[in-house]
Amino acid sequence: MTRKFRNQLFRLHTWIGLFLSAFFTFMFLTGTLLVAGFEIESIGRPEIWTTLQEDERTASFGQIYDGIKSAHPEGKAFVILKHPKSWLVDRTFGHTGWGERVSYWTDPATGTVVYETGDPGFSTILAGLHDTFLIDNRFVFILISAMSIPLLFQMVSGLITYRRFWKGFFRWPSSAGGFRMWAGGAHRLTALWAAPLVFLIAITSFFFLLGGLGIEGGKLKFQPTAPREAALPDGFDGTVINAAEAKARAALPGFHPVTLTLPGGKAGSLKFIGQHEDFSHFRGETTVAVDPLTLEVLDIYTPADFRGLARVNLLMEMLHYGTWGGPFSMALWIVLGLVATGLAFTGSLIYAARLAPPSQAEGSFKRVWRGMGFVRWIYLLLLMGILAVVYWRVNPDAYVPSRVHPVDANGAVAQLVLHEPLRRDTLIEIELRIGAPDVSAALVEVNGTTAQSVDLARDGDKALGRFRFEPLESGNEVIAYLKKPDGTEQKVTFRMGNPIW
Structure with a gap:
């Protein structure tokens, strides 16, 4: 391989690394945490652990x-x-x-309930960040999965430009030549040790990309x-x-x-x-x-x-998530994942060291930030968006409205919509959504108390009303009486059960 080609390949490697190193650092770190994400989340839940x-x-x-x-x-x-x-x-x-x-x-051993956990939790949020930056959009998933292509190129080009790389597995980085030499040595060392994992992650991510594009097999x-x-x-x-x-x-x-x-x-x-x-x-x-x-x-x-790509779907998932060998493979993936995170991070440090002498007062982060050009503003907007979505998903007031269907009628007749979670000793307001036609009035009986009238408003073909509800330790039954102008009445019963939290 000619020196000229090798130099051109190296320049392309460093250029791609400059713009994508922050992205790869984030993906490797979140992916590593995800391997044991639920275990981390459940440290304070002894009820769900077992030695059976x-x-x-x-x-x-x-x-x-x-x-x-x-x-x-x-x-x-x-x-x-x-x-x-x-x-x-x-x-x-x-x-x-x-x-x-x-x-x-x-x-x-017995099948009895020992614990309940809600959603979303730490691992759910982390998985959403890793897959789609919590945007939950197929196009974003495809875009992130497509980064498997430059990731694979980075590994191949890095090994090509690192001459006799097989001799560097135990070559500890030296700081004798300054920060730049140390960062380069650390980058090469982490690249060699993380190479098996990175190649597998790139291949399996490309497989997920095909799935996102609809190429899934039978x-x-x-x-x-x-x-x-x-x-x-x-x-x-x-x-x-x-x-x-x-x-x-x-x-x-x-x-x-x-x-x-x-x-x-x-x-x-x-x-x-x-x-x-x-x-x-x-x-x-x-x-x-x-x-x-x-x-x-x-x-x-x-x-x-199974036909087509479906034949290897489970294998791809086990390789990507590190579950192919039980606890051993999970531990190995965590260690190699941290090494891969260091690989992406040291790539940024190398660029910072090349951009300006270490003696310059400007720090490494500022050098990298300045060197990324317009891409840095994309990263900034992305970070702000991620923080906003994370806050929206985890703040105490965030709650995805839930619906309660009647036990004695079709859900199209009426539903209860909760815009707040049902919690012990917490007064909430519940929306009664009536789909039955020509309902002019509604009474609501809460936990056996005297039925109260609900003010109704029209929303297209539906009638909407709200009433206050304070949950009990058990039961939590709501009976709605739907009245029509001709005097007919329909009784609809809702049971929400015991509050868990």
């Missing part, structure tokens, strides 16, 4: 579901994860009775279930779930489900997901769909049924 061995985690999906319904009768479960990690109890994603997102944590298609009146049929409980699991296991011997997704609509099925003994852990997961009404096995999909 695999053979002691005997709670079935049915026991877990019944345990949640026993503790929170009005709550809903959507995804049950048995053995999310060996050191955590079982986790179920769901909603509270008043519609707020929640995770129910249950004992792996998607699983599930047969429709028998017609029913609700998402879950009458009498649905843990016994039904256990019977459905037995059907799934009998239909596919060697299948070991660890995840259950419950239907959210009238046409959804119970989907048991897990490993099959005929397929490697890295090949992907097997899914067996069962009709919750008839308990008929509808579909069986093994990793052999």
Whole structure:
């Protein structure tokens, strides 16, 4: 390789590094923290940690579901994860009775609820920052994932321009030649040690880019279930779930489900997901769909049924998130992630040292800031936007409105909308949203008290009203009486259940 080409490649490497080093530093740091983000978040939650061995985690999906319904009768479960990690109890994603997102944590041996966590938490915010800067926009996700291309170029060009790089794995940076020489030595050393991780991150991020562009491979298609009146049929409980699991296991011997997704609509099925003994852990997961009404096995999909990029989706996720080897790989990814963060940061220091002599009064940060030109204003605007979104997501007044559907009528008739979270001993105002036509008046009975009139205002085809609500330790029932001009009345009952926090 000619010296001229090598020099041109090096100049391009430094130019890209100048503008993207801050971005890569942020991404490597947040990604590293995410590997153990939930563990960091849960340091003060001893209830969700466990030392039970695999053979002691005997709670079935049915026991877990019944345990949640026993503790929170009005709550809903959507995804049950048995053995999310060996050191955590079982986790179920769901909603509270008043519609707020929640995770129910249950004992792996008995299925009883031991703790509840709300959303968003530290790990959720961190994941949002890492994926889309909390903007939750597909275009932003594609743009961030596309940075895998310059990241891969930076690693390849860096190794090409670092002659005989294989001799530098144990070459500690020297400060004898000043700050610039030390920064260069530290950059080369961290690059060599972080190279395996950075290459994998670049490749897996490019894979996620293809997914964001819609190139995902074949998607699983599930047969429709028998017609029913609700998402879950009458009498649905843990016994039904256990019977459905037995059907799934009998239909596919060697299948070991660890995840259950419950239907959210009238046409959804119970989907048991897990490993099959005929397929490697890295090949992907097997899914067996069962009709919750008839308990008929509808579909069986093994990793052999995946097509295109879907064949390697699970492998890409495990490599990117560091879960391929359990605690060992997570610890390794954290260490290498910190090294990669140092790699991106020292790249900025090298540029600062080249831009002006170390003896100059201007600091390294100012040199880098001045050298980035107009790009620095993009970074500044991005930082201000991120801080604003973070504040909006985590400040005490931030709350995504939740909805409560009636237990004895269709949700189109009326709904309760909570613009504030339901909390113990906290008076809130609830909105009554009426979709039933021609309702001219409404009375609201709160927790058995005398019914009070609600002033209604029109919003298109809907009528809106508000009333004050102070939650009790249990119950929290609201009965709305919807009156029409012809004197007819419809009773609609809402149950929000016990406050958790």
